[in-house]
Amino acid sequence: MERIKTRLRHLVKPRPNTDAMAEILDLIAPPLYVYTISYVVYFGYAYLIDYHYGNSKPEDTTAPLPRIWYFQKCFSLLIYIQMMANWIGIRFVNTSTNQNFTEGVRDRMKWNIDPILESNGFQKDKLKAETSENGTVNRKKSNTKLSEEAIETSKPIIKKQTYWSWKPCFYCRLNAPPRCHHCSFCETCILKRDHHCFFAGRCIGFHNQRHFVVFLMWASFGTTYAMIHFVPYLYNIVLLEITGWDCFLPVAMYKLVTGQLSLYYANLVISFTLNLFFIFLSTAFLLEQFQLISEGITQFEQTKVDKRKLHILDPRPFGPKVKAVLGSQPLFTIVFPLAHWFYLPCDDPFMWPYHKITHTKIKTK
Ligand SMILES: [Zn+2]
Ligand SMILES: [Zn+2]
Structure with a gap:
C-alpha cells in the first residue's frame, strides 16, 4: 500500500532527472507488457493454434490431433518460456552497485x-x-x-x-x-548503464543486458509468430462480424464506449494493435542492440555523450564484443536463460581494459 502511495506521489512530484511523462510510463508499461504477453499466449498460441492446426472435424472428438498441432503447441510454449524467463532475468538479475564485490573494488x-x-x-x-x-x-x-x-x-x-x-x-x-x-x-x-527499460521496470546494464538482447530476439520472433496466426483468423472469421474500420483502435474504442462493439471484439482489436506495436518495438530495439554491441558502446553513450569531445573505440573483433555482453557461450545463452549463472560477460565492468578513449578538445572562438 505504501509502495502504491509513493508511486502516485511521484506522478505529482517526479523524482530527480525525470518528468511526469516518464513517471506515467514507468507506472503503466509493465502492466501493458503483461497484458500483451497474455494476449500473445491466449490468442496467438493457445486459441489460434487449435483453430489453425486442430482437428479438421471438431464434432468428432475421438479423431487424433495432427502432429503439427503438437509441434506448434510445444514450439509456442518454448517461445513463451523464453520471453518470460528473460524478462524475469532483466527484472531480477542485479546489475546495480549494491552487490558483494571483491575487496579491491x-x-x-x-x-x-x-x-x-x-x-x-x-x-x-x-x-x-x-x-x-x-x-x-x-x-x-x-x-x-x-x-x-x-x-x-x-x-x-x-x-x-x-x-x-x-x-x-x-x-x-x-x-x-x-x-x-x-x-x-x-x-x-x-554498472555499464545502457538505458532504463520501462516494460521491465528496470535498468539494462552490465549483468542483465544479455537477458535484454535474448528477450528481444524471442519477443520479436514470438510477436511475429502470433501475428502470422492472427491475420488469417481476423480475415476469415472476425471480419464477418465487424467492419474493417472497427479494426482501427480509436474507432473500436469509440464503438466500445457507445455500445456498438462487444468487449470481446474490442479486446481483439486492442490486442492486435498492441501486438503490431510490439513487433516494431522489439525489432527496432534488437537492431539497435546489434549495432551497439558491434560498436562496443552503450545506448547512453550513443545518445548522451558528445562525440566531438569524446571518442570511444572498442578495437576487439565482433566475436569478443558479443561475448562481452552474452557471456563466453553466446549460443548457450540464447537457448538457456540460466546460462547467466555459468558464463559471465567477458569484460571488466570497473576497469574496461579493452576500450580506447580519446578526449578531443573543441576549438572555440
Ligand atoms: Zn547512484
Ligand atoms: Zn533504471
Missing part, C-alpha cells in the same frame, strides 16, 4: 569526495548538517542520502570530470566506476 567505490568538495569550496560541515536533517525526516535513510540542495550544488563539480573516469554519486554516496550511472527510477547506480 569495494575500496575503490568508497565515498572519497571530500578532497574534491573542499577544493571546490564546498563546506563539509554543511554537508553533514544537511544529512542529519534528512535523517530526522527519514531515519532509515539517514547518512545515506544527501538533501536535494546539496546534490544540486555538487552537480557542477561532477560535470567538470571527464566522462570516462570514476565519479562520485551523490545519491548513493559512492565512487562509481566509468560507464556506471545513477538511475532515478531504480534509485541506485547501474
